[in-house]
Amino acid sequence: MPYNISSNMFVYSKYIVGGGSPYTTVQSAINAANAAGGGTVVVRPGLYTENLTLYDGVDIEGTVGAISIANVEIHGVHTPPAAGQIAFRTILLSSATNIFNSAAAGTTLIALEECSVNCINGYVFNLPNWAGAIFGNNIQTLSADDGFCNLTSTATIQVTNSSLGSGIANPMIISGLATFVDCSILPPQTYQTNAIVSFKSCAIGYTSTYSGNATAAAYDTNYSTGTHIAITTTSANPVSLANVIINSSAANVITGTGTVEFGSITYLNSTGVSGTIVKDFTTRFESGELKINDAVTGFLYATSGVISTAVPPSFTWSAATVNASLVVNTGIIANKAGLLTMTLPATAALGDIIRITGINTAVGWRIAQNANQQIFFGGVSSTLGVGGYIEATAIRDSVELICVLPGASTGWNVLSSIGNITVV
Numbered sequence: 001m002p003y004n005i006s007s008n009m010f011v012y013s014k015y016i017v018g019g020g021s022p023y024t025t026v027q028s029a030i031n032a033a034n035a036a037g038g039g040t041v042v043v044r045p046g047l048y049t050e051n052l053t054l055y056d057g058v059d060i061e062g063t064v065g066a067i068s069i070a071n072v073e074i075h076g077v078h079t080p081p082a083a084g085q086i087a088f089r090t091i092l093l094s095s096a097t098n099i100f101n102s103a104a105a106g107t108t109l110i111a112l113e114e115c116s117v118n119c120i121n122g123y124v125f126n127l128p129n130w131a132g133a134i135f136g137n138n139i140q141t142l143s144a145d146d147g148f149c150n151l152t153s154t155a156t157i158q159v160t161n162s163s164l165g166s167g168i169a170n171p172m173i174i175s176g177l178a179t180f181v182d183c184s185i186l187p188p189q190t191y192q193t194n195a196i197v198s199f200k201s202c203a204i205g206y207t208s209t210y211s212g213n214a215t216a217a218a219y220d221t222n223y224s225t226g227t228h229i230a231i232t233t234t235s236a237n238p239v240s241l242a243n244v245i246i247n248s249s250a251a252n253v254i255t256g257t258g259t260v261e262f263g264s265i266t267y268l269n270s271t272g273v274s275g276t277i278v279k280d281f282t283t284r285f286e287s288g289e290l291k292i293n294d295a296v297t298g299f300l301y302a303t304s305g306v307i308s309t310a311v312p313p314s315f316t317w318s319a320a321t322v323n324a325s326l327v328v329n330t331g332i333i334a335n336k337a338g339l340l341t342m343t344l345p346a347t348a349a350l351g352d353i354i355r356i357t358g359i360n361t362a363v364g365w366r367i368a369q370n371a372n373q374q375i376f377f378g379g380v381s382s383t384l385g386v387g388g389y390i391e392a393t394a395i396r397d398s399v400e401l402i403c404v405l406p407g408a409s410t411g412w413n414v415l416s417s418i419g420n421i422t423v424v
Contacts, residue, residue, distance in 0.1 A: 013061075018044035026050050026060065026074060033058045043091065045071035052076060056084025056108065062091040077101045080127075085109035092142075094118040098126035105153065107132040114138045119146035123170060130155040133384075136162055145169040147187050151176060154194065159183055160379060168206060177372055177409065182379060191216060191235075198405040200376060200413065210235040210258060217350060217405040218244055219413070225250070233258030238280065240350045240406060241265055261350060315353070326354050326367070328403070334358035334365040334392075343368045344375075348403040348410045357398035357418075364392030367399075372409035375401065380423050390414070391422040 014036075015029040016022075023029035026041065026048050033039035038057030045063060052074070062072035073092040080086060082104050093099045093115060099122075100110065109132055110125070117124050117139060124146060125134055131154045139162035141148075147170030149157060158179045165172055165187035172189040178197045186205040191197050193212025199221045207229045210216060215237035223230040224247040233239050233256040242263030246253050252272040254260055259278040273279065317331040323341040326332065328348050334340040334356065342356065342365060358365050367375065368389045375382040375390050382388030390399065397419030405411030414421075 013040045013042040015039055015041045016044065017041060017048070018046045027052055030055060030058050030060070043072050043074070047073045047075065049075045052078040054078055054080050054086050056081045056086065059087040059089070060091060061089040080106060080108050080110055082106040083108055083132075085111070087111040087113065088115055089113045090115065092116045092118065093124070094142075095122060096120045097122035099124045101126045103129060105129040105131055109133045109135070111135040112137075112139050116140045116142055117146070118142040119144070121145045121169060123147050123150045125149040125151065125157075127155060128152045128173075133157070134159075136160070138162060139164065141166055141186075143167070147172045148185075149174065152192065156384065158381070158384065160381070171209075177384070179374065179381070179384075179411065181376060181381065196372070196405070196407075196409050198411045200404060204230075207232060209233070210239055210256075213237050215407060216240065217411065218242070219404040221245075223247065223253075225253075229253060229255050231260070232256045233260065233277075235259075237407075242350060242404070263350070315355075317355075319359075326356075328352035328354060331355035331357070332365075339363040340365045341368050342366070344370060344373050344410060344412065346370060347408050348406060348412075350403060350406040352403040352406075354401045354412070355399070358392060358395050364395060364397060366391040367401075370408075373411070375412045375414065375423070376404075377414040377417070377421065377423050382423050387424075389424050391424070393420045393422055397421060 015033045017026050017029045026043060027050055029041040033041055034055040040059045040061055042061050042063060073094055075094045077095055077098055078100055079102055080100055085108060128150050130151060134157040136159040141163045143166045145167030146165045148165035150173045152173055152175050154176045156177045160181045163184045168188055172187050174195050175192040180202050181200045184203040188206045189208045191210045191214040195214040197216040199218040202221045204223045206225055208231050210233040212235060214235045217240040220243045222245045227249050229250045230246045230248045230253045235258045238259040238261050240261040245266045247268040249269045252274045253270050254277055255274040257276045259280060261280040315329055317333060319333045319335045320340060321336045325343045326345055328345055329352060332342055356365055366389050369386055371385050374384050382390060399417045399421060400415045401412040402415050403410055404413050
């Protein structure tokens with residue numbers, strides 16, 4: 001039965017572990033919550049050495065008001081359910097090997113919020129066949145050799161404001177859609193076939209390796225890899241770099257046989273790029289180097305850091321009164337007597353711009369998304385895919401977006417906004 005007095009937080013949860021509560025183990029509280037159809041297990045300060053079997057709809061949370069997350073530690077290897085969703089909050093999760101471990105092709109959504117992790121030698125998420133989603137916010141690592149995630153199948157991962165992994169024994173492995181915002185990523189990373197990766201305002205501490213058809217876009221990101229190569233790619237798809245700093249003393253800081261799109265890059269040490277890399281200099285600078293692919297004499301035009309002999313197109317505006325798809329490098333003036341829904345373009349190139357504002361409309365505008373698309377608004381991001389959107393709350397609210405992850409599975413950053421924009 002639950003420990004139902006207010007001093008033991010019954011008003012918050014029926015399932016309280018430790019400190020005189022009726023549940024002395026985390027697993028017993030999980031089992032009770034699962035039998036009742038779900039709930040939140042609250043763990044009082046202490047060290048709990050248990051290998052947990054987890055269930056859909058049963059979340060685990062450290063005691064509210066604990067002096068620090070480290071006061072509530074669960075040590076062991078835990079098995080997530082095959083389907084559903086689970087969450088851990090304000091807890092130190094530790095293990096000699098892996099923290100979450102399963103060979104199943106599960107679809108469960110796993111979330112870590114305000115947690116610390118400590119893997120001696122393994123992964124926080126050792127889920128090689130996983131097809132579900134992993135979300136993390138404010139995860140701090142205390143680990144020795146932690147590759148953070150081993151996701152060789154189609155799992156989706158999105159992490160913000162976190163430090164991920166450590167050491168070099170276990171590389172981070174990703175083969176699905178991955179988004180990292182305001183993260184430090186310390187172990188070696190391997191991005192395999194079907195990986196679509198986006199970095200925004202990240203710090204990367206070891207070599208990033210791309211293969212198969214992996215694609216990536218790094219924006220406002222710092223590669224500080226010591227004596228090691230920053231990026232190596234043999235992928236059939238490009239790696240796009242914009243507003244990137246590379247600090248490496250390797251003879252060649254970028255190697256491989258793939259394509260790299262060079263935006264604004266600052267080299268703090270070595271500037272070598274392997275001669276086998278396919279360089280996209282058609283429209284971009286790389287550290288002061290300018291390459292023009294033809295001998296045409298005439299004017300050079302510069303637009304957003306792009307140098308070309310072609311006259312750049314002007315940015316055009318049009319009023320919209322019916323729902324439609326947005327067009328890159330075009331502005332929309334919402335003028336519908338009701339909610340105007342404009343959907344992101346099916347594809348976009350790195351640096352493409354979209355703007356929207358409104359007049360004479362009772363409800364405002366909404367920017368909807370296609371599959372695998374996402375919008376980032378500072379430290380907040382929309383839900384991935386067709387369910388996500390941003391929306392005006394007043395008639396003349398306005399936003400400007402820039403494409404930071406090109407292709408079909410586009411990612412967009414909000415560059416500027418006026419008004420109170422809703423992010424869903």
